[in-house]
Amino acid sequence: MALLLAALRVLLGGFFVLTGAAKLSEHISPPVSRQMKALFVQFAEVFPLKVFGYRPDPMSYQVAVGWLELLAGLLLALGPPMLQEISNFLLIVLMMGSIFTLVSLKESLHTCIPAVVCLVLLLLLDICQFLVRPTRRKTPSTVKESWE
Template sequence: MAPLLGVLRVLLGGFFALTGAAKLSEQIAAPASQQMKALFEQFAEVFPLKVFGYQPDPMSYQVAVGWLELLAGLLLALGPPKLQEISNFLLIVLMMGAIFTLVSLEESLITCVPAVVCLVLLLMLDICQYAVRTQKVVTPTGKKSPSTVTKS
């Protein structure tokens, strides 16, 4: 199961790193660049913290999401286990925000599918990695530990 989780982790990390890079550079996704700018203008309108009086600049919002996806994706794919856990958590929060945004914009269900699939895969990865870790801790080695109590 661990090799399968490793493959899933690398694939998800690579996917997020690429989507983050596409948000940061017009050269990677030139045709979609203008469309992405227009989308982030809409996304900024329904930003979750808007109820507290904060509405981000759409371009800054796009850059922040791009860097978060790029760095968290790279750490998920290539980082040490503790940073993988942190990046997985950050990507889960990001996908929950993406779903919130799409629902707030009343987008069609088909538009929400990629974010939902990514969220499910990230949650599955997190749960399975937790199960593997706890299984390693709980699995007995078969050796008896020496007794610390001696009879006199």
């Protein structure tokens, strides 16, 4: 089970590293980069904090999301366990925001599927890691050993 979770963590981390890099660099895929710029103009219009009067610059928004995906993906795939949990949480929040944005733009279900699949996999990873995590309970034998 631990090997399966590690594989899922590395695959998800690699996916987010690639998507983050695609948002940050025009050299990876110029057509995707042009499409991302157009999409982030729309995304900025329905930004969740808009109700509080904050509307991000679309280019800055794209760069921030790109760096978050890139760094959180790297930490999810290669980081120590505590940073893996933090990056998993950040990516879950990011995917929830992505789904909110796509629903706010009234995009088709077909467009929302990648974000929903990523969210489900990240939640699955989080739940399974919580269930598999070894618990350290103090039993009389471990208490006795610590005194010696």
